[in-house]
Amino acid sequence: MATPSSPYEEMMKGLWRDNPVFVQVLGMCPMLAVTNTAVNALAMGLATLFVLVGSSFLVSVMRSLIPKQVRISSYIIIIATFVTIIDYSLLAVFPKIHKELGAFIPLITANCLILGRQEAFASRNSVGYAVMDAIGMSVGFLFALLALGSVREILGEGALFGFNLFGPNFEPWIIMILPPGGFLTLGLILLFFNWITEKRKQAQIEYQLAEERAS
Amino acid sequence: MSAPVEIKEPSSFRLASTLAIAGLISGVAIVAVYEATLPTITHNKAEELKAAVFKVLPEVTEMRKYQYENNSLRFRTEEGSDDQTLYGGYSQQGAFVGYAIPSAGPGFQDTIGILYGYIPEQRKVVGMEILESRETPGLGDKIYKDLYFVSNFENLSIDPEIMVVKKGLRDEPHEVDAITGATISSKAVVRIINEGNQRWIHKIPTHGIPLPEQKGAE
Numbered sequence: 001m002a003t004p005s006s007p008y009e010e011m012m013k014g015l016w017r018d019n020p021v022f023v024q025v026l027g028m029c030p031m032l033a034v035t036n037t038a039v040n041a042l043a044m045g046l047a048t049l050f051v052l053v054g055s056s057f058l059v060s061v062m063r064s065l066i067p068k069q070v071r072i073s074s075y076i077i078i079i080a081t082f083v084t085i086i087d088y089s090l091l092a093v094f095p096k097i098h099k100e101l102g103a104f105i106p107l108i109t110a111n112c113l114i115l116g117r118q119e120a121f122a123s124r125n126s127v128g129y130a131v132m133d134a135i136g137m138s139v140g141f142l143f144a145l146l147a148l149g150s151v152r153e154i155l156g157e158g159a160l161f162g163f164n165l166f167g168p169n170f171e172p173w174i175i176m177i178l179p180p181g182g183f184l185t186l187g188l189i190l191l192f193f194n195w196i197t198e199k200r201k202q203a204q205i206e207y208q209l210a211e212e213r214a215s
Numbered sequence: 216m217s218a219p220v221e222i223k224e225p226s227s228f229r230l231a232s233t234l235a236i237a238g239l240i241s242g243v244a245i246v247a248v249y250e251a252t253l254p255t256i257t258h259n260k261a262e263e264l265k266a267a268v269f270k271v272l273p274e275v276t277e278m279r280k281y282q283y284e285n286n287s288l289r290f291r292t293e294e295g296s297d298d299q300t301l302y303g304g305y306s307q308q309g310a311f312v313g314y315a316i317p318s319a320g321p322g323f324q325d326t327i328g329i330l331y332g333y334i335p336e337q338r339k340v341v342g343m344e345i346l347e348s349r350e351t352p353g354l355g356d357k358i359y360k361d362l363y364f365v366s367n368f369e370n371l372s373i374d375p376e377i378m379v380v381k382k383g384l385r386d387e388p389h390e391v392d393a394i395t396g397a398t399i400s401s402k403a404v405v406r407i408i409n410e411g412n413q414r415w416i417h418k419i420p421t422h423g424i425p426l427p428e429q430k431g432a433e
Contacts, residue, residue, distance in 0.1 A: 067225040067233055074237050081241040085248045092252035095259045102349070174354065 007132040014136030020113045021144035022193045027113040031145060032182035034104050038161050041149025043097045045142030047086045047105060052114050052138040053131060054082040056122040060130035063123045075118040076109065083109045113141060144189075151185050152176045263346075264330075268302050268315040271332030271342030275304035275312050279426070283418055290424065301415065303423045304332070311423035313341065318411030322403040325349040327358070329407050331368065335421045340377070340408060343368035355400035364401065367391045373412055377405050 020026045030048070035041045055078050059066075066074045087105045090098040098105070108114065117137055122130040153159055156176030158166040175181050268278045282291035283299045291300060302315040313334035319326050328347030331340055345359040357364060371377060372388035379402050385392045393401040 065233070067230055069225065070230045070234055073234055077234070077237045077241050081244050084245045088248045088252040088256070092255040092259070095256075095263070178351065 007128050010129050011132040011136035011139075014133065014138075014140040015143065016140070018137075019140040019144060019193075020137050021141060022190060024113075025190075026116060027111050027141060028186075029107060030104050030111065031148065032179065032186065034101055035145055035149040035152055035182060035185075036156065036177040037100075037153045038146060038149040039097070040100050041145040042142070043090070043094070043101060044104065045138070045145045047090065047101075048108055048111065048114070048141055049135070049138035050086050051079060051082040051108050052117060052141075053134045055079045055114060056117060056130045056134035057127060059118045059122040060125060060127045066123075071123065072115070072119070075115060075123075079114055079118070080109045113137065147189060148182070148185050151189075152181050156181060264302075267330045267344045267346060268304055268332075271315050271330055271344050272304035272313050272334075273332075273341060274306050276307045277305040277309070277426070278315070279303045279305070279424070281314075281424065288419060288424060301419075305426055309426050311425065314415070314419060314423070316411045316415055317346070318407045318414070319347070320403065320407040320410060322348060322350055323355050323397075323399045324351065327400075327403055327407060329404065329411070331408055331411065333373075333412075333415075335416075335419060335423075338373055340368050340371040340373060343404070343408070345404075350397070350400045354394075354397045357394045357397055358400050358404050361394055364392065364394050368408075373409075373416070377409055377412075379405050 014020065018024060021028075021031055027048075030044050034044045055075070058078050059075055062074075083106060086108075087098075090101070090105065117134060121133050125133070150160060153161075154165060155173045157172050158164060158170035173181070176185070265278060269275055279302065280291045281288050281301050281303055283301075301317065304312045304315055306312050313332055315330055315332050317328070317330050319328040321327070326347065327345065327350070330344045330346055332342040333339070334341055343365060348356065348358065350356050350358060359365065367385070368391070370388070371391065374389060376389065378387075378390050379393045379398070380390045382392045382395050384390075391401070391405055
């Protein structure tokens with residue numbers, strides 16, 4: 001990597017500056033599909049965390065053993081194994097959540113966020129960095145899923161994590177738990193994030209200008 | 216990030232063996248997890264089914280799996296399920312109460328799997344439970360979330376055939392009030408039950424199969 005950085009920095013970048021959803025716009029399929037309630041979002045985020053951290057660890061450990069020509073297939077085998085493990089574990093321990101998430105657990109295999117981290121980071125860095133990067137990225141992903149899931153559940157069902165918030169007089173916005181609600185919410189959240197980034201940039205430029213003028 | 220020294224192509228054998236070893240390790244890991252979780256998963260499924268049978272048939276505390284073969288209904292012991300399977304529910308005294316019939320068919324989005332309770336003596340459906348559904352959240356999922364809709368199936372005559380009517384118009388014993396905004400899902404549920412009836416009603420004895428003696432005395 002170009003600039004030497006600490007593992008801590010590698011972790012923190014996934015949370016905000018390089019947030020996989022809000023900045024890189026990766027992993028949109030689960031992002032839109034399973035965020036109709038906060039619990040589903042949380043389960044999906046944790047499953048992704050397990051898969052990403054596990055695969056990044058293994059890929060980083062074996063990075064010198066895997067020939068370049070077959071690296072993508074090897075990554076996919078590693079990722080798919082972790083996905084299958086979490087799939088069966090969820091089915092055994094939380095059958096209800098597994099039922100809700102359904103096909104989207106196996107589809108974690110095809111989440112470009114995960115393969116992307118292997119190719120761009122884990123295969124080129126030492127184990128410590130790779131794991132920290134994976135943790136940061138998946139926590140950032142979890143945060144984004146939760147943000148979307150909470151907004152959609154609050155507006156769409158008047159509840160959060162299944163707890164009723166507004167009482168019986170609340171008329172749920174059904175559209176929020178349907179697919180269009182996912183697009184709407186994600187669009188608005190992206191708008192909000194870009195607005196913040198823009199404002200920060202603006203502030204930085206003004207600060208620099210002011211400094212120049214002062215000197 | 217190119218390696219600084221040798222630019223030597225690894226042999227095809229090396230490539231193939233890397234993938235083979237990765238696949239082998241992966242396979243072993245998956246089999247191990249599968250074996251480890253299988254008992255819990257089977258147990259959960261059986262419990263879920265048992266709970267559903269007890270829910271769709273009133274006052275049932277005992278169930279038996281039946282299978283239809285060679286033109287008669289008999290107890291089935293081995294695991295697994297198919298189209299030719301249904302369940303008999305018995306009261307605490309060991310008396311036959313009714314059948315719990317599984318049936319499935321296309322809904323609005325995907326297959327809806329249903330288990331419903333049927334009492335042959337009264338020719339009535341007495342309860343309905345959705346086992347599997349991917350109906351639209353907020354609309355179609357009312358087929359199991361809307362308790363009023365579910366209660367439609369608690370005392371429902373099957374003669375001449377169960378019919379869906381617009382909400383509020385139900386006045387015959389064989390009619391079901393549709394869910395507003397989820398007519399297709401409501402109709403699908405009724406159609407699946409009707410299909411189950413067509414498949415089973417002429418095959419099942421009115422009084423079921425009596426439990427073996429010692430079981431009833433327990």
